[in-house]
Structures are given as C-alpha cells and as structure tokens.
Amino acid sequence: MNPAKFFQRLLQLAPVLLGVSFIAFMMLAMTPGDPVALIIGEHAATPEQIETLRRDLGLNQPLLQRFASFLADAVTGNFGTSFYHRRPVAEVIGERLPATIELSLVALIVALVTSIPLGVLAAIRKNTIFDRIATLFSLVGVSMPGFWLGILLIMIFAVNLQLFPVAGRIGFSHEVDPITGFMLIDTLLHRNFAAFGETLRYIALPAVTLGLPMAAILMRVTRTSMLEVLQQDYVTFANAKGLKPRRIFFRHALKNALIPTVSVAAIETGSLLGGNMIVETIFGWPGLGRLVVESIFVRNYPLVQAAVLLYAVTYVLLNFIADILYTLLNPRVKL
Amino acid sequence: MTVIASSTAGAPGLPIWRQNLRVFCANKSALFASAVVVLFVAMAIIAPIIAPHDPNDTDLFRRLQPPVWKEGGDWAYILGCDALGRDILSRLIYGSRISIFIGAAVVLFATVIGILAGLAAGYLRGWVDVVISRIVDILLGFPYLIFAIGLMAMMGPGLVNIVLALVYKEWVIPCRVVRGETLAAREQEYVEAARAVGASSGHIMLREILPNILSAVTVISTVRMANVIIMEASLSFLGLGVQPPTASWGEMVAGGREFIMEAWWVSTFPGLAILALVLAINVASQGLRDAFDPRFAE
Amino acid sequence: MKKRVLLEVNALKTTFSTRAGPVTAVDGVSLTLNEGECLGVVGESGSGKSVTFASVMGLVRANGRIEEGEIRFMGRDLRAMSAEELRLVRGREIAMTMQDALTALNPSLRIDEQLAEMMEAHLDDLPVFGPARKRAIRDRSVEMLRLVGIPSPEARLQQYPHEFSGGMRQRIMIAIALACRPKLLIADEPTTALDVTIQAQVLDLISDLRRELGMSVVFITHDLGIVAEHCDRVMVMYAGQVVEEGETSEIIEQCRHPYTRALLASIPRPELRGQSLNPIPGNVPDLRDVTNECRFRSRCAYAVPACSRPVMMREIAPGRKTRCIRDGELA
Numbered sequence: 020m021n022p023a024k025f026f027q028r029l030l031q032l033a034p035v036l037l038g039v040s041f042i043a044f045m046m047l048a049m050t051p052g053d054p055v056a057l058i059i060g061e062h063a064a065t066p067e068q069i070e071t072l073r074r075d076l077g078l079n080q081p082l083l084q085r086f087a088s089f090l091a092d093a094v095t096g097n098f099g100t101s102f103y104h105r106r107p108v109a110e111v112i113g114e115r116l117p118a119t120i121e122l123s124l125v126a127l128i129v130a131l132v133t134s135i136p137l138g139v140l141a142a143i144r145k146n147t148i149f150d151r152i153a154t155l156f157s158l159v160g161v162s163m164p165g166f167w168l169g170i171l172l173i174m175i176f177a178v179n180l181q182l183f184p185v186a187g188r189i190g191f192s193h194e195v196d197p198i199t200g201f202m203l204i205d206t207l208l209h210r211n212f213a214a215f216g217e218t219l220r221y222i223a224l225p226a227v228t229l230g231l232p233m234a235a236i237l238m239r240v241t242r243t244s245m246l247e248v249l250q251q252d253y254v255t256f257a258n259a260k261g262l263k264p265r266r267i268f269f270r271h272a273l274k275n276a277l278i279p280t281v282s283v284a285a286i287e288t289g290s291l292l293g294g295n296m297i298v299e300t301i302f303g304w305p306g307l308g309r310l311v312v313e314s315i316f317v318r319n320y321p322l323v324q325a326a327v328l329l330y331a332v333t334y335v336l337l338n339f340i341a342d343i344l345y346t347l348l349n350p351r352v353k354l
Numbered sequence: 355m356t357v358i359a360s361s362t363a364g365a366p367g368l369p370i371w372r373q374n375l376r377v378f379c380a381n382k383s384a385l386f387a388s389a390v391v392v393l394f395v396a397m398a399i400i401a402p403i404i405a406p407h408d409p410n411d412t413d414l415f416r417r418l419q420p421p422v423w424k425e426g427g428d429w430a431y432i433l434g435c436d437a438l439g440r441d442i443l444s445r446l447i448y449g450s451r452i453s454i455f456i457g458a459a460v461v462l463f464a465t466v467i468g469i470l471a472g473l474a475a476g477y478l479r480g481w482v483d484v485v486i487s488r489i490v491d492i493l494l495g496f497p498y499l500i501f502a503i504g505l506m507a508m509m510g511p512g513l514v515n516i517v518l519a520l521v522y523k524e525w526v527i528p529c530r531v532v533r534g535e536t537l538a539a540r541e542q543e544y545v546e547a548a549r550a551v552g553a554s555s556g557h558i559m560l561r562e563i564l565p566n567i568l569s570a571v572t573v574i575s576t577v578r579m580a581n582v583i584i585m586e587a588s589l590s591f592l593g594l595g596v597q598p599p600t601a602s603w604g605e606m607v608a609g610g611r612e613f614i615m616e617a618w619w620v621s622t623f624p625g626l627a628i629l630a631l632v633l634a635i636n637v638a639s640q641g642l643r644d645a646f647d648p649r650f651a652e
Numbered sequence: 653m654k655k656r657v658l659l660e661v662n663a664l665k666t667t668f669s670t671r672a673g674p675v676t677a678v679d680g681v682s683l684t685l686n687e688g689e690c691l692g693v694v695g696e697s698g699s700g701k702s703v704t705f706a707s708v709m710g711l712v713r714a715n716g717r718i719e720e721g722e723i724r725f726m727g728r729d730l731r732a733m734s735a736e737e738l739r740l741v742r743g744r745e746i747a748m749t750m751q752d753a754l755t756a757l758n759p760s761l762r763i764d765e766q767l768a769e770m771m772e773a774h775l776d777d778l779p780v781f782g783p784a785r786k787r788a789i790r791d792r793s794v795e796m797l798r799l800v801g802i803p804s805p806e807a808r809l810q811q812y813p814h815e816f817s818g819g820m821r822q823r824i825m826i827a828i829a830l831a832c833r834p835k836l837l838i839a840d841e842p843t844t845a846l847d848v849t850i851q852a853q854v855l856d857l858i859s860d861l862r863r864e865l866g867m868s869v870v871f872i873t874h875d876l877g878i879v880a881e882h883c884d885r886v887m888v889m890y891a892g893q894v895v896e897e898g899e900t901s902e903i904i905e906q907c908r909h910p911y912t913r914a915l916l917a918s919i920p921r922p923e924l925r926g927q928s929l930n931p932i933p934g935n936v937p938d939l940r941d942v943t944n945e946c947r948f949r950s951r952c953a954y955a956v957p958a959c960s961r962p963v964m965m966r967e968i969a970p971g972r973k974t975r976c977i978r979d980g981e982l983a
Contacts, residue, residue: 260829266769
C-alpha cells in the first residue's frame with residue numbers, strides 16, 4: 020500500500036470524526052433541563068450567581084460557537100469537570116481506561132482462540148454432527164443477551180461451583196502497585212504470581228461473557244469464508260498439483276480464509292466496547308463502562324458525553340484499522 | 355423443434371415466490387422457529403386473557419416464592435414470584451408485549467426510513483447521495499449500545515424515547531442495503547426502459563425498483579428485529595428502558611440480580627424468554643434468507 | 653507402429669447428489685489415450701467433459717462420487733489407489749491447467765512459492781539440504797518460466813499473480829503444471845478466459861511443449877477450432893455421454909452425428925463472413941430427467957420416431973465411433 024493512498028484514507032476519517040463529535044455534543048446540548056441547575060443542585064443561589072456560572076460555562080453563546088469550543092477542548096483532552104468527582108473528566112476516565120482495555124483484550128483473545136478452530140473444523144466437517152453443534156453454538160451465542168449470560172455464569176461458576184469470584188478485579192488480600200495499570204502485566208512485573216493467578220480468576224467470567232457473542236460471530240465468518248475458500252479454483256488447482264493435504268489446508272485455504280475473520284474481528288472489537296457497559300456493571304469491574312452507567316444516574320453528563328465520544332472515536336479508528344488490515348492481507352485489493 | 359426450458363428448483367411452472375415458499379417449508383427448524391415466533395406474538399396480543407395474575411400485584415407474603423416444582427412453590431404461581439411478590443409468569447407474559455412492540459415498531463420505522471433514504475441516495479445520486487451517505491457513515495461510527503445509552507441518558511426513559519433512540523441508528527442498516535441494491539438496479543434494463551418512456555423518478559423508485567429489492571430488505575429486517583429486542587432488553591436491564599412497574603424482560607433480569615444466591619428463578623426465566631424469542635427469530639430469518647434470497651444461502 | 657496406451661477409461665459413471673436429487677454428470681464414458689497423443693474433448697458446458705477428467709484425477713467435488721467404471725493410467729488402476737498414492741500421481745504424472753489462471757493461482761502467494769511447492773511435493777532428485785536445495789528449486793523455477801516464455805524470470809518470480817497480464821498468468825499456470833515433467837497434461841478450457849490474440853500463442857505454446865517434452869495432452873474445450881488445429885483425435889460429448897469419436901480430420905470433414913454437425917455449423921468462419929451464425933436451438937437437457945431415448949433428440953433436426961429407443965455407441969470404422977442411428981445418411 021502506498022503512503023499517499025493511506026493518508027488519503029486517513030483524511031476521509033475527518034468528516035466522520037467531526038460528525039461523530041457533533042452528535043456527541045448535541046446529545047448534551049439537547050438535554051432537557053438546565054445544566055446550571057444540575058451543577059448548583061439543591062443549593063440556593065442568587066440570580067447573579069446563576070448568571071455568572073452560565074457565562075463561565077459559555078452557555079449564553081450560540082450553538083455552533085459552543086460546538087467549536089467543545090471541539091477545541093476535546094482535541095486538547097479537556098472534557099470539562101466531572102461535577103460528581105470534582106475533578107477533570109479526562110483524569111477520571113484515564114484512571115478507568117486500563118481496566119476496560121485489559122478486559123476487552125482478554126475477551127478478544129477468548130473469542131479468537133475459540134472461534135477460529137471451531138469455524139474451520141465446522142467448515143471441513145460440513146454437515147456432520149460437529150458442524151451442526153458448532154452452528155447451534157454460534158446461533159445461541161448471537162441470540163444470547165449478554166447481561167443474562169453474565170448472571171448465568173455467576174450463578175453457575177461463582178455461586179454454585181465457587182470456581183470464580185463473583186465480582187471485582189482482584190481480591191483485597193493482594194496489594195499490587197500499578198505500573199502500567201494492566202493488572203495482568205503489573206502482577207507479572209512484580210513477579211507476584213499468586214496475584215497474577217488471582218487476577219486471571221477475576222477476569223475469566225467477565226472476559227467469557229464479553230467474548231462469547233464475538234466468538235459466535237467470528238465462528239460464523241470463519242466457517243463461511245473457509246467454505247468459500249475451499250470451493251475456490253486455487254484450492255482445486257493446489258489439489259491437482261498433488262500437494263500434501265496439510266499444506267493445501269494451512270498455506271492455501273486457511274491463510275485466505277482468515278482474511279475476513281481478521282477484519283471482522285477488528286470491527287467487532289469496537290462492538291465489544293459497547294458490551295463493556297453491561298459486563299462491567301454485572302461483574303463490578305472498575306472500568307469505563309461501569310463509570311458511564313453510574314454517571315448517567317448521578318446525571319454526570321459531561322463524563323457521559325466524553326465517554327460516548329471516546330467510544331465512537333475508538334470505534335471509527337478500529338474500523339479504519341480493519342480496512343487497512345484487509346488491504347494489507349489481500350495483495351489483490353489495491354487501495 | 356422444441357425448446358426445453360431448464361428449471362433450476364423443484365416444480366417448474368410455479369411462480370418463484372411459491373417455489374421459495376416450498377424451500378422454506380422444507381426447512382423444518384425454520385418452520386418450527388417461525389411457529390415459536392408466532393406463539394410469542396399471540397401471547398403478547400392476548401396477554402390480559404392468559405396471564406393468571408395482575409403483573410403488578412404485589413404481596414410481600416409471596417416475596418421470592420419459588421416455582422411450583424420446588425419446595426414452597428404452588429400452582430397459583432407456577433414460575434414463582436419476585437422480590438415484591440409479583441407473579442413471574444404474568445410479568446413474563448406482559449413483558450413480551452414490550453419486547454415485541456418495540457422490536458416491531460423500531461424495525462418498521464427504520465425500514466421505511468431506510469428504504470426512502472436508500473432509494474433516494476442510490477437512484478438520485480449527486481448531493482442527495484453525498485449527504486445521506488455521510489450521515490450513514492457518521493451514525494455507523496458509534497457502537498450501537500453506546501449510542502442508545504447516550505441518547506436515553508439525555509432524553510430520559512420511556513417507551514417512545516426507546517423507540518426513537520433505536521430508530522435514530524437502526525435505519526442506517528436497511529438504508530445501506532437499499533442504496534446498494536438501487537445502485538445495481540439502476541443499470542438494469544427494466545429501469546432504463548422505464549426511464550426511456552419518461553417515467554418520473556418517484557415512479558421508477560417506488561414502482562419499478564422497490565418491488566424488486568423488497569425481498570432482500572425484508573430478510574434483513576427480520577434479522578434486525580432480533581438485534582433490536584436484545585438492545586431494548588439491555589437498556590431496560592441498565593434501568594434506561596421502560597419505567598417500573600411496567601414489566602419488561604430486561605428489567606426483570608436486573609430485578610433478580612441481587613437475589614441470585616437465594617432465588618435464581620427471578621433472573622433466569624425472563625432471560626430464557628429473551629433467548630428463546632431472539633433465537634427463534636434468528637433461525638426463522640436464516641430460513642427466510644436461504645429460501646428467498648439465495649445469494650446469501652450457505 | 654502402434655503407440656503404447658497411456659490412459660484408459662472404461663464405462664465411467666460419476667454422480668452428484670444435489671438438492672433436487674442425484675445427477676449423473678458422466679454416464680458411461682470410455683476413452684483411450686496413447687502416449688504422445690493429443691486428444692480434444694468437445695462439448696457445451698454441462699456435457700460432462702470436465703467432470704470426466706476431474707474423475708480421472710480424483711478431484712470430483714465433495715458431493716460427487718464415481719459410481720462405476722475403470723480408470724487405468726499406465727496400466728495402474730487409479731480407482732484402487734489410496735488418497736496418498738493418488739496424490740503422488742497428481743501433478744507428478746498427470747498435471748492439469750484450469751480455465752482461468754487468475755482464480756487458479758493463489759492470490760496471496762508469490763509465484764516462486766507456487767512453483768516451489770509443486771517441486772517440493774514431488775521431486776526426489778533435489779538436493780536434500782537447505783541452500784543447495786533452495787538453489788536447485790530456484791534454478792528449475794527460472795528454467796520453467798523461461799520455457800513458457802516469461803521475460804526476466806528471476807525478477808518475476810518475486811511477484812504476485814495479480815501483477816501479471818492474463819496471457820502471462822496462463823503461461824505461469826502452465827509452467828507450474830509442467831514443473832515435474834508430467835506424462836499427461838489436461839488443459840481445461842485453456843483459452844476461454846483469454847483475448848483472441850493471446851489464445852493462439854497459448855495454444856501454440858502447449859503444442860510446442862508437448863513435442864518438446866513428449867507428453868500427451870487433453871484439450872477440454874467447447875471450441876472446435878482449437879481441436880482442428882492442435883489435436884490428433886477428437887471426442888464429442890453431449891449430456892454426459894460420448895456421441896462421436898475419431899481422427900480430427902474425419903470429424904471435421906465428415907461428421908457422423910447431428911450434434912457434431914450442429915457444433916461445426918456454429919463456428920464463426922472467416923470465409924462465411926456476413927452470413928448469420930447457426931446456434932444450436934434449445935438447451936442441454938436437464939440431466940435429472942433424461943430418459944432412455946437419444947439425448948439429443950429434442951434438439952435434433954434429423955430426429956425420427958426410432959430415436960426414442962436407446963442409442964448405443966457403434967464403431968463404424970477402426971477408431972471411429974458414433975452414437976446416431978442415422979449416421980449413414982449424414983455422411
């Protein structure tokens with residue numbers, strides 16, 4: 020891929036990101052009720068105080084001007100003050116981010132290691148019992164409401180079998196000084212292997228809950244694309260060449276079959292972020308998703324707005340990455 | 355000299371939709387799934403007749419009463435009661451109304467909007483296409499649930515708001531499909547013929563192109579309904595959906611969360627209901643797709 | 653002097669199971685191919701010509717099965733072979749090229765790898781160890797590309813299939829197929845995907861290589877023009893059966909089956925420029941509901957009531973066969 024085309028694509032992101040920011044901005048701007056009243060809350064305030072606050076917040080400026088300053092602030096990472104925490108929104112979000120990223124990555128790994136072998140096997144053993152069970156698994160996985168799956172897993176594996184903890188990120192008995200903010204990495208850096216194991220136990224159920232729907236989708240994609248690849252002329256030709264079945268399978272079929280899987284995985288990682296809110300709420304995971312849900316109920320709107328924007332920007336970038344990956348993996352497609 | 359027409363599927367001579375219907379009816383699991391969907395819809399419609407109790411009738415003496423087959427259960431409350439002593443079965447039956455109403459309403463509105471926008475973008479091209487496609491791109495830039503959560507947080511809960519929040523994003527999906535199909539149809543002979551005889555754009559879009567792409571859109575819409583139902587349930591679970599005491603499945607699962615130690619049934623049954631309905635819709639729509647839109651058949 | 657028989661197929665029957673029931677795509681096909689000979693197999697799509705040779709190579713799709721018949725290659729029974737034994741015949745002794753090189757070459761692998769893996773799979777006279785082996789394979793690859801007329805082969809080995817023109821890709825596919833010097837090359841529709849100007853080049857290349865390497869070639873095609881120029885013998889197939897067989901010159905000059913006649917009439921000829929072509933009316937019958945009658949009957953201009961009885965293949969002269977009861981009147 021040549022750099023000029025790459026930057027051209029990158030440039031095409033600009034209007035989308037601008038639009039996404041505008042919608043995030045409007046979500047708050049359109050909120051019924053006076054934000055000033057929200058900040059002041061129950062406290063009595065004189066009309067002068069209210070007017071001052073209003074001017075400080077820039078609320079008496081026209082809409083587009085407010086959007087412009089919102090954008091300018093957002094670019095510099097200034098998302099205003101979290102009324103609830105009485106600290107900058109960016110700081111509060113930054114604290115919660117590593118937990119969310121860690122959970123998402125582990126869920127992604129769970130999804131990839133289950134879906135690819137299952138999908139490939141289902142394609143090779145098409146129409147056998149195995150294929151049917153795998154297909155059923157993916158159908159159920161897609162149809163399963165994530166919040167219920169989480170509760171079910173807690174009931175079975177945490178409450179009844181007591182194999183995993185019910186909620187949280189690590190037990191109180193372990194003290195781990197944050198280095199990177201990623202527990203799994205920090206515990207290893209401290210060579211605290213007991214805490215590492217403990218962290219794994221805590222992350223297992225939420226990661227499975229978050230990863231399962233994605234695994235179901237990826238399995239389906241892998242199965243379909245593998246079936247399609249196996250029908251391709253180049254697989255027939257590879258057979259006609261008398262190559263060993265193993266080589267035909269891995270080098271010719273699988274390599275091409277995984278191209279759609281990889282790019283769908285990148286896109287679905289974005290959807291994973293959406294699922295975070297529910298899974299983190301159920302498992303008491305101290306990440307961004309839970310913070311957003313909590314903020315809604317204390318009407319901490321600037322934080323919700325910043326989070327919506329953050330999620331959307333990440334999602335757009337992941338889609339972009341999926342696009343680029345697809346192109347890189349596929350020498351035929353030229354940008 | 356005779357010309358032999360080679361038929362591709364089943365009985366020759368039947369109209370295509372009848373042939374497709376045959377393929378669909380031969381698919382046992384899709385047929386069964388459709389029956390399950392119909393059953394759920396019927397349940398929603400006649401909920402007041404079949405529900406054994408008032409879904410909002412509270413009685414703390416029945417608090418967390420177990421289902422009938424467990425000790426302490428009784429036949430009056432087959433699936434047991436929740437923390438306020440309300441009958442779970444009756445709430446399940448009434449809850450189906452919310453899921454199905456919202457699912458149907460969102461998909462209906464979204465499909466109508468999506469068809470109109472998609473036709474306009476794909477047929478008229480030019481600045482109309484640019485504007486619509488940009489909006490679509492921007493809306494696609496949000497993960498679904500975040501978008502809905504953000505909107506619900508700002509608009510406040512309520513039935514109408516949920517439908518609005520989901521439609522705002524949902525219409526993009528039929529729109530993209532319709533736009534693509536319209537772009538393809540635009541080059542087809544029948545459209546060019548209509549243009550040649552001077553038919554108006556509106557006529558061509560609605561009378562010529564729309565009937566030809568309707569089956570593809572219908573198939574998409576049925577799949578999307580499953581998705582919308584899960585979205586609604588997720589919002590209700592987070593407390594951003596229909597307001598209590600109205601029964602909705604997502605809210606019922608949430609209500610049972612605190613009691614998973616001592617009363618698993620409160621969360622389990624409504625979750626099972628969501629899974630059953632969504633699974634049935636997915637299986638049925640896959641059958642529909644295989645039969646009516648064989649391009650995507652596996 | 654009579655040449656030795658290379659490939660012999662007897663009463664081959666290959667059936668596919670489809671949504672709408674079993675379809676017998678190849679129904680009782682027999683053929684003999686001598687060493688060094690070039691056979692043209694002609695027919696419309698759906699005549700079973702490709703499936704016949706897919707059966708020979710053991711490459712029938714998963715929903716298909718060889719029901720009965722005998723396939724002998726150099727006296728060995730291919731149907732009795734294990735999958736691994738058959739694999740060693742494929743590519744090494746019987747090679748195949750496909751209709752469209754663009755889809756037959758793996759888009760995500762470079763040409764050098766696609767050539768090398770063929771040699772890795774079959775050649776046992778290569779050096780066993782690392783660098784020497786690599787060099788030997790590379791030298792052979794360069795030699796093969798040169799053989800099929802690819803300019804600056806060293807550089808082009810590093811490229812992907814999509815970086816070549818259609819004609820060059822076809823040449824590369826031929827180079828791969830011939831990398832292990834097979835005794836038989838099955839060329840399935842070698843020119844259909846190509847421009848007219850390139851078609852002749854590719855066909856000449858295959859014919860030249862045939863003489864140079866002393867192999868047999870089967871051209872599977874719907875184009876009698878190819879056959880006339882490049883093949884020693886012709887076999888015409890229709891609806892899963894062979895309907896006529898013989899020396900190329902005999903078939904072209906005095907065909908003995910109405911289908912062959914119709915095919916000949918539908919060839920565009922320069923000398924008949926300006927006249928309308930004569931396409932064959934009707935379609936190939938649906939193989940699911942063929943009856944015992946002559947399969948060409950419904951489209952045949954010569955059909956008589958007697959054609960409703962089964963028609964057998966008859967030898968009307970040594971090496972000359974037809975499946976028509978009125979062949980005498982056609983001559």
